[in-house]
Amino acid sequence: MIVLKFGGTSVANAENISKTIAIVANKSKENQLAVVVSAFSGVTDLLILAGKTAGAKDKGYKDIVSQIEKKHKDAIDELVPLSDQSEIIDTINHDINHLKTLLDGCYLLGELSSRTADIVAGFGELLSSQIIAVALKQKVSNSAFKDSREVIKTNSNFGKAAVDFEVTNQLIADYFKNNTTQVTLFPGFIASSLDGNTTTLGRGGSDYTAAIIAAAVNAEVLEIWTDVNGMFTANPKSVKQAQPIETISYQEAMELSHFGAKVLYPPTIQPVLKDSIPIFIKNTFEPEAYGTLISNTPEASSNPIKGITHIDNIALLTLEGSGMVGVAGSSKRLFEVLSNENINVIFITQASSEHSICVGILNADADKAKSAIDKAFEMEIAQGKVDPTIVEKDLCIVALVGENMKNHQGISGKMFSTLGKNNVNIRAIAQGASERNISVVINEKDVKKALNTLHERFFEDNTKQLNLFVMGVGNVGEKFIDQISQQKKFLKENLKINVRVIALSNSRKMVFDEDGIDLKSWKETLDNGEKANPNEFIARTKELNLRNSIFVDITANYDIASIYDQFLGQNIAVVTCNKIACSSEYSNYKNLKNLSRKYNAPFLFETNVGAGLPIIDTLKHLIASGDKVNRINAVLSGSLNFIFNNFSDTYNFHDVVKEAGFQGFTEPDPKIDLSGVDVARKILILIRESGYEMEMEDIVNNSFLPKECMETTNNEDFFKSLTKHASHFDNLLAEAKAKDSRLKFVASFENGKASVGLQFIPSDSPFYNLEGKDNIVQFYTDRYVDQPLLIKGAGAGAAVTASGIFADVVRIGNV
Structure with missing residues (x-):
């Protein structure tokens, strides 16, 4: 014999009940079956609510009963032919009237006793099983209904009665010994005390009913039919990557069910364990799926975690x-x-x-x-x-x-x-x-972060999921997203890193999707998003509390740079090309570093200096290996290098600066680059990363811009001033030619002092042939004394900056 139990979702409505009956009919062709069914989905909760409502002297219980009555009579209309409905409608009317009488009594007394509560709660299974039994008979003529209260006997501990197995086993065995019905259908959850009062076996007790019957008849197998493909490695509602467990031991299944795996009621295993009756967890809606087999001899697995x-x-x-x-x-x-x-x-x-x-x-x-x-x-x-x-x-x-x-x-x-x-x-x-x-x-x-983190560690082949919250999707941001989209498959297959963009924001709109934004249509998704709000963006990021969260700042915004501490303090990593934070007050810079260490939240800003060049990363390795930086010489502005490399007698200064802006080499406000502020920030960051304490005001800025240019307050006036003072820039170019030199904006640090400014670079200098938008850095250290460590390459541009940000994200994935 095989015992089958169908849960509330399997009998939630006429459509689902039809699927259940089809499974039973198919299995009954070769096996004698005992079938246990739960109440229709949600009905037990309604019954409990009705009892409490009546006991509180609230007439609202009558509406609840009407709702229950309608639900069952609708099922009859859909499942049972009109010619066969008379008898089952009479039965349901009788039971509903009994329920009403009990609740009327509770209302009059203003009390719901535990004994009455059991009777009321048990009506769900009683009603559903009788309707399903009639519907089943249309498909399996040799089938019958049997009231579980007649064969399962308990003590009088109402609410969660203890089964008298000696009496129960004998009654069940006697029933099947004298019965040749191919399919017997039982209501789950309900039983009766030895003196005849209705009792219940606890929430989830329908599983227990099936196990009691299976043990009493020494069934070949107990099948628990539900709405999922077995027991999962984690709750799939919380962990999207959860997988069905094919085989598991009784002890493991008991542990999982006790600790919240709701697919199986914890006491279910005990009755069948003694006789080693296997349990199958199956999906009513995918009957062909294997499910989970619970037995004494589960298949061996290389993973010790089930x-x-x-x-x-x-x-x-x-x-x-x-x-x-x-x-x-x-x-x-x-x-x-x-x-x-x-x-x-x-x-x-x-x-x-x-x-x-x-x-x-x-x-x-x-x-x-x-x-x-x-x-x-x-x-x-x-x-x-x-x-x-x-x-x-x-x-x-x-x-x-x-x-x-x-x-x-x-x-x-x-x-x-x-x-x-x-x-x-x-x-x-x-x-x-x-x-x-x-x-x-x-x-x-x-809890959600913990479950996903642990599942990732023990079940996902060590694939690490990175959840990105990106603020700023201009030129650099767009390139960054394109690079993620292009490399997503490679990262997953080769580096075991799964990158998901959870949120995007620009100055107008923002959008969140916990399952990951589709990068093929991210622009349209963002255009249809909600109004941008940085405070709301922060709050939502924290509230989601996802594992391996990374805030990516691709702006040049002061206010955004001032909120990094809020992310780091919540174990959210920060990757940024925004130089403002690391060049702010030393105390803030140090605080961000300390928060990063304290909360194990990486704080990476490789693109602060040299765009995609590995300057900061190289410097970190030098310091970590015990070397000491004594002197730095560098051309750190790709935009200024581009400008002075292209500035000539035939290409005036104003037009070159305009072109640098069009190509994305300058900041949105080009004065930041041309004033030397941007370079000063960069050398300051290198100095601090070298282990020295220094403030922005300690750096001497020898600006080459006329005073009027510096005092402008908007881009339009700034460019007008460049045209007005064209002769000033032409004179600088002429002087460089006269000295057989080239103009380069150089940053220097030595003996605790730093400066930035325009210099005439002679032809024998390594800086002389620095072309295009390239950067170059020379580190003189205790180990690199006569010949400096030199890093050179493209130091500006949307693509290389995006690649630097992407590299920082990958670094976090490899931690």
């Missing part, structure tokens, strides 16, 4: 004090208090010093538990030997589950380091000697 699961709404209670050290019975007293209050303990950990005991319970029980514990330890608290109970709410338990974890070293270390790198704070840890389960308590707000 699944990651969690329980929400946890509170942590901590009882501690010196008066507990070496005092026998403290734990016993604590657990007795919780037991007497009928509070279930989900998590336990105790320091070996016996100084503290920590237990995890449901949030809803926290206040009651604290009151009871403090009362029980009232004397010790008054004497100062024990502290009042500490309560922490809004927590979550996350657990790694796997039978073979005990045979693999370092699993817990990988778990803790993975969470730590993503700034997920662990409040408590528990691990049994069997090492089948490693549990940690974390803040509830971090």
Whole structure:
């Protein structure tokens, strides 16, 4: 015999019930079946609500009952031919009238007893099973309905009754011994006490009903039909990359179901475990999918972890004090208090010093538990030997589950380091000697990040997902997004990095998509986005709390540069080409560096100097290896180099500057480049990265611009002033020619002093032949004394700057 159980979603409506009946009809061709069904989806919740509403003397329960009645009669209309409806409608009317009578009584008394609550809650399965039994008979004539209350007997613990297996097993065995029906359909969840009162087996009890029947008849297999393809490596609603688990042991399945894997009711496994009856978790809506097989002999796997699961709404209670050290019975007293209050303990950990005991319970029980514990330890608290109970709410338990974890070293270390790198704070840890389960308590707000991070570490071939929040999609930003789109497949296949752009913003619009923005149509998506709001952008980024989050600043905006600390302090990495932050006050620069280290959030700004050239990265390696920078000479402005390389007798200064702007070599405000401020920022950043403390005002800026040019307040006036003072620039060019030199804007640092300014570079200098928009940097160090370390290449342009930003993103992926 095969036992099948169909959950609430499988019988949610007439369409789904038809799918269920088709599965049963197909399987009944070769097997005798016992079929257990749940209430229609949502009906049990409505029944419980109706009971509470009536008990609160609120007549609203009548509307709820009407809603329940309509739901079932609509199903009859769709599933049962009109000629066969009379009998089942009479049955449903009888049951609905019984329900109304019970609720009327609750309303009059203003009370809902536990006994009545069980009867009311059980109507869902009773109604659904009787309707499905009639519909089933249209397809399988040799089928019958059997009321579970006649064969499953329990004690009178209403709400979650304990089964009397000796009586129950005999009744079930006798029923099937004397019955040749091909398919017998049972309502799940409900049973009856030995004195005949309706009882229930707890929420999810329909699974338990099926397991009880399967054990009693020693079934060939127990199949649990639901709306997913088996048990998953994690909750697929939280972890999009979760995969079905093909085979799993009874013990692993119990651990996963206990810790929140809702596809299986935890007590289900116990009745079938003794006789090693396998359990299949199958999908009603994809019956051809393999599902999950639970047995004593699951297939061996190279991965010791079978699944990651969690329980929400946890509170942590901590009882501690010196008066507990070496005092026998403290734990016993604590657990007795919780037991007497009928509070279930989900998590336990105790320091070996016996100084503290920590237990995890449901949030809803926290206040009651604290009151009871403090009362029980009232004397010790008054004497100062024990502290009042500490309560922490809004927590979550996350657990790694796997039978073979005990045979693999370092699993817990990988778990803790993975969470730590993503700034997920662990409040408590528990691990049994069997090492089948490693549990940690974390803040509830971090659960999604934790689950995804751990799943990525243990199940996704170490593929690291990077979630980008990009602000600024002008010339450089557009090139950056194009490069991501072009290299996405390569990064995933070769570097195990999966890059997703979660948010985009320009000065007008912003858009968020937690599943990742389609980069083929990002411009249209952004155009149709909401109004840009930097504060809202920050808030949404924090609120999503995604693992490996990276804020990418591709602006030159002061206000944006001033918010990096808000991201770094939330474990969100920052990648920026905006030089303002790193050239601001030294205290701010140092604070950003410290936040990056403290919260394990990379802060990368390679493009601050030299666009895509690896100048800062090379400098970092020099310093990390113990070298010391003593002197720096550099041409750090690709835009100024482009301007002075193209400025000639036939190509005036004004036009060259205009052209540099058109090609994206200058800042939006070209005066920043021409005034030397941009170069001063760059040399300042190199000085600081070399380990020296310096402020912007310490750098001597020998500007070549006339005073009137410097005093302009907008681009239009600035360009007019360049034309007005054309002779000044022509004189500089003439002087350079007379000296057989070329004009270069040079930054220098030596002996603790720094300067920037226009210089006449002789032909024997390595700077002389610096063409186009190239940059060049010379580092003189303790190791590079006579011949400096030289870095040279394109130092401006949208494409190379974008590639530098992209390289920083990839660096984070490789950490």
